[in-house]
Amino acid sequence: MSVWLQIIGVLVACLALGWLLRFAGERVTGGRPFFRDMSLSVAFGYVVAVVVLIWIIWSYYLARTLVAPEVNKYFFFRLAIEGFLLFAAAAWLFRLLGRSVGTAGSKKLFRQMPLTASFGLFTILIYALLAIFAGVIAPHGQEQILQGVAANIPPGGDPAIGGSADYPLGTDQIGRDILSRLIYGAQNTVGIAFATTCLAFFIGGTLGFLAATLGGWLDQILSRTVDVLMAIPSLIFALLLMTIASAWAGSEKGLLTFYMVIIIAVIDSTRVFRLARAVGVNIVVMDYIEAAKLRGEGLTYLIFKEILPNATAPLLAEFGLRFCFVFLTIASLSFLGVGIQPPLADWGTMVRDLAQFINFAAFAPRVASAPLLAAGAIALLTVAVNFVVDWMLHRTTGLKE
Amino acid sequence: MSRLLTMKDVWIEGRSDETWNPIINGVDLHLDKGEVLGLIGESGAGKSTMGLAAMGFCRDGVRISKGSVDFDGINLLKASAARKRALLGKRIAYVAQSAAASFNPAHRIIDQHTEGPVQHGVMSKSESERDAMELYAKLRLPDPENIGFRYPHQVSGGQLQRAMTAMAMSCRPDLIIFDEPTTALDVTTQIEVLASIRDIVEQFGTAAIYITHDLAVVAQMADRIKVLLKGDEVETAETRQMLSHPKAEYTKSLWAVREFKRPQKPAVHTSATPVVSVQGITAAYGKINVLHDVSFDIHEGRTVAVVGESGSGKSTTARCITGLLPPRGGVIEFDGVALPLDYRKRNKHQLRQVQMIYQMADTALNPRKTIGEIIGRPVEFYMGLKGRDKRRRVEELLDEIELPADRYIDRLPSELSGGQKQRIGIARALAAEPKFIICDEVTSALDQLVAEGILKLLARLQDERNLSYMFITHDLATVRSIADEVVVMKDGEVVEQGPKTDMFRPPHHPYTDLLLSSVPEMNPDWLSTLLAERGIDNIGDAAVGKMNQE
Structure with missing residues (x-):
């Protein structure tokens, strides 16, 4: 109960401080419109923001100064703050680099880019490099069980708690290098997710535009089929189909992965279909489409040359989101054991395999961070892709000042 | 009278491409009660911006950089929210x-x-x-x-x-x-x-x-009238x-x-084959009939203006001729030969001969294609020109519509003004080298000066190429300036048709009369005179009186 009272007390104090801020600001600046026209809720917001900032700085100070075991409480918090600052600095440097190197066009692009977008681009670039050159970068093979090395070495490389400098991110339960598996995981998980999303867009986009352009019974059939497919919860549906597919594939693991790509692509293409059709219907009524029809243009030209260029903005935005969803679906399926099959490294499987270490979080946070590495890799990519998509959407829809 | 609003030396700027560009340059304005x-x-003269500034308001990305707006003793630029x-x-x-x-x-x-x-x-x-x-x-x-x-x-x-x-x-x-x-x-x-x-x-x-x-x-x-030009008071x-x-x-x-008026061309010989002949067209959207027995001819090198208020079936007639809305009954002849009613059944040659220019150039040009691509497509599609030949032809066409080719060929439609976009629409129609062009309200979204330029261009092209126009409009000033013959439509029927000179001379069909008299004239007493003639001077008060009695 007293916690609630404390929270209410702090909020009331913030409100009072907000009023004071506005009053003082108006007095000191001599009635500047910024303070004069500020509503109390906005002033309250400023004060709350400042209070939260102070709290974060204070907690971080504690995390740096306290010693074990108290510092364990702040371990993940400290990691988050440092990671955030590190990535912000990296994004800022990356943007600076983009502004000074390259053609005039790319320089202009980087000049107008928000920090979030440059962070996203930077992260995606790193992931792409890791995925492409996984074989060169990774110190060990993804399936390699290291001889003479203990299993379950905790990440961090700190010998005091059993870490090893040779394996900075530790080893998993059967003694494979986690760093190498993470790098190969980028290749498998991201690569397959990308291929699946492309396939989903090809199917959904083509059918959606076709339905929008032709209309009539074709539109009815396609739309109702999609309605039926969308009515089934997608993860359950995917699980069901994967079960059937694993029976078909038997022991052929490559074939199962291929089936998975098809299944997820088809399920996700229903969402793409809906979007493509909705966007297409609005474009089809434009006079320039009518002009093209009257010119005698064929269906292929209409769809790919007249409609598609005008639908890229929403489709691109959807691509980013859809990629994340597909990626998470694959990770979930792998986590449930029907996705990418071992011994191929996959982030979802890695989270599942190391999941029991989460219980160590309270007293041995370093050990507990082992399963979080793969989860963090998933989260980071998801955030990065969304940042980039937001930025592209902002640019292409012309939401400029 | 006492002063209500005083705007003194108002400067307004808009932000684009990271710089502030002037919109209004020191305009004064005052208004009595x-x-x-x-x-x-x-x-683009800054009329709307000035109007909003009179309320002490400006749109996002626009600021009042200098001057004062005083409304009945209140300084609107300094007043609190x-x-x-x-x-x-x-x-x-x-x-x-x-x-x-x-x-x-x-x-x-x-x-x-x-x-x-x-x-x-x-x-x-x-x-x-x-x-x-x-x-x-x-x-x-x-x-x-x-x-x-x-x-x-x-x-x-x-x-x-x-x-x-x-x-x-x-x-x-x-x-x-x-x-x-x-x-x-x-x-x-x-x-x-x-x-x-x-x-x-x-x-x-x-x-x-x-x-x-x-x-x-x-x-x-x-x-009182104030004329603005590019942010300056004229x-x-x-x-x-x-x-x-x-x-x-x-x-x-x-x-x-x-004042722009093209000389009327002599009436065509009655035995000449019309370029387009619309005979007894009936059309419907679903079950609702929108056209009843519409017939008219369009001869070579002539302009037929189709006039009527919105909903009268003007644009539907155009859709029937192009084949987008196949009519229920009737015949459309081109050069004496019946055209298939559905555009999908027409061959390339037939499609090429009938071109269309749209009212809204914004929606008629694909916003993702450059001018060169927009005009180049019919050149490539119909004439089979490619590469350098195609580009040369596009440049010729841009020349025809009085736009410098080297500056415009790689631009997107969004980088052009309204009048320029409409010119691109014309060039796209010309690229097919048609005999007949349908102009659907081509000038109604444009300013008068720009519209006049478009009309002059169309008139010149007609003289040079012996084109036939079907000119759909609700603006009788446009009809007066460009038409040879006039077709008046109401509720999907042709009310009256004939040469322009006859149409503008009484006696008229009552509907034509209503249309003609509704065109505003440059005479400040016109509206009062007209309302008096129509006997609807104080209908407003009469209506209130009637309502109160009830």
Whole structure:
């Protein structure tokens, strides 16, 4: 109960401080419109923001100064703050680099880019490099069980708690290098997710535009089929189909992965279909489409040359989101054991395999961070892709000042 | 009269590409109580920006950098947000160009009407509703007691525009800013809205700033006219004086636009085969018949203007000729040969011969393609030219429409002005080298000066290439300047047709007469005279009286 009272007390104090801020600001600046026209809720917001900032700085100070075991409480918090600052600095440097190197066009692009977008681009670039050159970068093979090395070495490389400098991110339960598996995981998980999303867009986009352009019974059939497919919860549906597919594939693991790509692509293409059709219907009524029809243009030209260029903005935005969803679906399926099959490294499987270490979080946070590495890799990519998509959407829809 | 609004040396800037560009350069404006000031100029002259600045407001990305706006002793640029909130809507009101876009479609008209008075504490909700009905009656809206309870989509555009004027009047403001309130309406509707606005402004002694690009309209409404050009004031004078003795060259050129007239071509020999012959066309959307037995001929090198108000079936006729809406019955002949009714059944040659220019160049040009691609496609598609030959042909076409090829060929439509876009539409039609072009309201979205340029271009191309035009329009000034023959349509039927000279000479069909007399003239007494002739001078008051009796 007293916690609630404390929270209410702090909020009331913030409100009072907000009023004071506005009053003082108006007095000191001599009635500047910024303070004069500020509503109390906005002033309250400023004060709350400042209070939260102070709290974060204070907690971080504690995390740096306290010693074990108290510092364990702040371990993940400290990691988050440092990671955030590190990535912000990296994004800022990356943007600076983009502004000074390259053609005039790319320089202009980087000049107008928000920090979030440059962070996203930077992260995606790193992931792409890791995925492409996984074989060169990774110190060990993804399936390699290291001889003479203990299993379950905790990440961090700190010998005091059993870490090893040779394996900075530790080893998993059967003694494979986690760093190498993470790098190969980028290749498998991201690569397959990308291929699946492309396939989903090809199917959904083509059918959606076709339905929008032709209309009539074709539109009815396609739309109702999609309605039926969308009515089934997608993860359950995917699980069901994967079960059937694993029976078909038997022991052929490559074939199962291929089936998975098809299944997820088809399920996700229903969402793409809906979007493509909705966007297409609005474009089809434009006079320039009518002009093209009257010119005698064929269906292929209409769809790919007249409609598609005008639908890229929403489709691109959807691509980013859809990629994340597909990626998470694959990770979930792998986590449930029907996705990418071992011994191929996959982030979802890695989270599942190391999941029991989460219980160590309270007293041995370093050990507990082992399963979080793969989860963090998933989260980071998801955030990065969304940042980039937001930025592209902002640019292409012309939401400029 | 006492001074209501004084704007002194106002400078306004807009932000684009990270720099501030001037929009208004030091314009003065003043307004007395009960006075109506007309603000005219072509698009981009800064009329609307100036109108909004009179409320102490500017759009996002725009700022008032210098000057003062004084409304009845209150400095609007320095006033606090709370003070302005108390003023706007109550003492200063705004009527936007598109009422359809300005009303919230999810609420009843009267609920939106009463919001202002109730918020400002002028009237209670029920008082305000009663008042709204009276205002609706004064503005000659049909069924004033019930119309407010409809949703915006349930009334016509002209009615909605009047409902918006009523809304602006709801708090009996001292100043109303009208931003092109009739531009989107056709002539017969425009008259009603103009008359209503003028009556109500006179009755309540409201001062108004009337923004428009139509000189004839402003001549009816304003006591004084101010002409703007690219953010600079050109001249200001009393309406009558301005009309009879414009001083500045630019003003004179604006006045002269309506003078453009192409000589009428001699009547064609009756035995000549028409280029396009429409014979007894009947068409329907679903079960609703929209065209009944429409017939007319278009001869080589001639322009046939099809006139009528919105909903009269002009554009539907065009859709029938192009084959987009296959008619239920009738024949369409091209050079004496019947065309397949559905465009999908026509061959490339037949499609090429009939081209179309659209009203809204914005939607008629694919925004993602460059000018070179837009014009190049028909060149490639019909003529089979590729690579360098295609580019040379596109350059020739751009030359034809008087745009420098090297500067425009790689631009996107969004980088062109409205008039330039319309020229690209013309070039795209020309690229097919047709014999016949349908022009669907090609000038109605353009300023008069720009529209005149387009009309002259079309006339020149017709003379050079012996083209035939079907010219759909509701603007009789355009008809007067370009047509050889006129077809008047109403409710899907041809009411009257014949050579232009006959059409503009009495006796007329009553509907033609209504259309002709509805075209605003550059005479400040025109509206009053017309209303007196039609005997609808004080219908507004009569309606209120009738309502009160009931």
